[in-house]
């Protein structure tokens with residue numbers, strides 16, 4: 001684990017000293033947008049085109065997972081390529097498969113070599129895009145093959161691009177961020193991001209008891225609120241699946257397998273919260289979604305990579321999860 005400082009790789013863990021043991025996530029650095037050409041802007045810098053863009057992802061990472069789900073839901077598989085990094089993130093950060101893997105790192109099935117740029121480590125992709133880049137080297141990365149740069153490394157914005165920019169190309173007009181619901185979606189996203197998506201990390205990466213307990217309390221208070229809400233309504237916003245549901249899903253699906261143990265978010269499992277569990281199963285069973293979930297990558301990444309939290313790097317065999325049985329949410333209605 002490390003970061004780039006003025007283009008040089010430095011192997012360093014998160015610094016929580018300045019924040020009294022609390023984990024503070026850095027903002028993503030590449031924030032450009034792919035757009036469909038319009039009458040007003042017929043030639044956008046990053047124009048939506050088939051085959052031009054490529055995703056670098058980890059199957060372990062909840063943020064990268066969002067982009068893979070949107071690639072499926074929006075029929076982008078034939079238009080946007082994907083390279084999957086190895087789940088073990090060690091001294092060189094995220095790395096591709098191949099002979100240059102770091103000491104200790106094992107090849108886990110489903111990871112790939114970098115056929116597109118021929119690199120060994122993800123930080124080298126950042127160096128290609130910006131030779132003097134300073135900051136963390138994170139997944140997902142949306143790469144432009146035409147201008148050889150990173151368009152975006154912010155999952156929240158990549159899924160918005162996928163939601164609408166390629167509609168003409170794919171003929172898939174499904175809208176997970178409809179204009180009429182935007183305000184409500186933004187509001188719930190903001191709350192879920194802080195308390196739940198990033199909340200599990202704030203608990204898991206805390207280096208003081210106070211910071212951990214604060215994150216833990218906020219997380220379970222939020223989950224209790226959601227349990228009540230989802231006992232009455234099928235989805236987070238309105239009566240249809242929106243972006244907000246998919247953003248929550250990628251945290252919930254990792255919860256019982258990893259966060260309960262590794263991040264110590266162990267008041268209870270999601271499996272003990274009947275409405276959230278049924279909601280999670282429904283989203284998991286949504287066409288195209290289950291194949292984006294890889295528990296081997298998820299468990300290998302967290303338990304093996306974070307030596308500060310799990311120094312033995314022993315990866316648990318369990319748990320057994322029940323995600324395929326009927327979800328029973330149909331009586332809550334559909335749009």
Ligand SMILES: N[C@@H](CCC(=O)N[C@@H](CS)C(=O)NCC(=O)O)C(=O)O
Nearest residue numbers: 061062063136137138139153154155
């Ligand atoms: N804001 C980013 C966050 C991405 C992120 O933090 N990804 C993690 C993996 S789950 C990562 O690559 N961490 C490496 C690091 O922080 O050095 C997004 O949502 O795209």
